[in-house]
Amino acid sequence: GEDVEQSLFLSVREGDSSVINCTYTDSSSTYLYWYKQEPGAGLQLLTYIFSNMDMKQDQRLTVLLNKKDKHLSLRIADTQTGDSAIYFCAESIGGGFKTIFGAGTRLFVKA
Amino acid sequence: NAGVMQNPRHLVRRRGQEARLRCSPMKGHSHVYWYRQLPEEGLKFMVYLQKENIIDESGMPKERFSAEFPKEGPSILRIQQVVRGDSAAYFCASSPPGTAHTGELFFGEGSRLTVL
Numbered sequence: 001g002e003d004v005e006q007s008l009f010l011s012v013r014e015g016d017s018s019v020i021n022c023t024y025t026d027s028s029s030t031y032l033y034w035y036k037q038e039p040g041a042g043l044q045l046l047t048y049i050f051s052n053m054d055m056k057q058d059q060r061l062t063v064l065l066n067k068k069d070k071h072l073s074l075r076i077a078d079t080q081t082g083d084s085a086i087y088f089c090a091e092s093i094g095g096g097f098k099t100i101f102g103a104g105t106r107l108f109v110k111a
Numbered sequence: 112n113a114g115v116m117q118n119p120r121h122l123v124r125r126r127g128q129e130a131r132l133r134c135s136p137m138k139g140h141s142h143v144y145w146y147r148q149l150p151e152e153g154l155k156f157m158v159y160l161q162k163e164n165i166i167d168e169s170g171m172p173k174e175r176f177s178a179e180f181p182k183e184g185p186s187i188l189r190i191q192q193v194v195r196g197d198s199a200a201y202f203c204a205s206s207p208p209g210t211a212h213t214g215e216l217f218f219g220e221g222s223r224l225t226v227l
Contacts (some may be wrong), residue, residue, distance in 0.1 A: 004153075030214075031214050033214070033215075035218075040220075041220055041221075042115070042202055042204075042218030042219050042220045042221055043154070043202070043204075043216075043218045044218070045215055045216070045217075048214075048215065088153060088154065092214035097142075097159060097166065097167065097214075098156060098159060098167055099144070099156070099214050099216055100156060101146070101153045101154040101155075101156075102153050103152055103153035104153050
């Protein structure tokens with residue numbers, strides 16, 4: 001089936017690292033994504049990882065993929081108040097023509 | 112290069128009325144997707160269209176909902192005889208041809224439908 005699960009809330013202090021976790025079900029997913037949604041806005045792609053990769057780093061963002069356990073994580077180093085948003089995990093299925101999203105993790109950053 | 116444009120941003124309808132939501136994809140994009148976001152929930156896939164074709168409508172409710180992407184003009188998501196449960200944010204996303212394999216989507220800011 002098609003299902004992406006992630007925890008709903010995460011609260012961290014400014015300057016700490018944030019780790020947002022996600023599990024997905026479709027082992028044939030080619031790409032996995034992290035999108036960010038700020039209040040009242042649409043989603044923006046933060047980063048994505050190809051399914052044959054274990055890790056991808058992009059400045060303060062680190063994505064880890066455990067394909068065996070179908071587990072994806074996003075680590076944000078030195079979290080800032082501007083990082084407060086909803087982070088969606090997503091997977092592409094059906095040859096990439098359909099993207100399935102999790103419910104989103106609301107990240108609260110305390111100053 | 113303008114992004115994905117959705118209108119109206121906010122729409123209020125009474126039960127039983129019709130709602131029409133429009134989406135103009137980014138220039139050069141030929142793939143359009145509609146998602147629904149219910150309050151405090153994630154995005155649920157509704158439909159994937161290319162010009163004049165519905166490719167995947169597995170997420171569309173069987174009744175009252177329809178979508179089109181004509182040769183000219185924006186994509187339209189139409190909800191007939193709206194009910195309170197249709198109140199949600201409806202997001203349109205687009206992608207260019209040739210990148211469907213990476214699946215990167217470019218989202219509009221959403222249309223927020225409130226049914227009274």
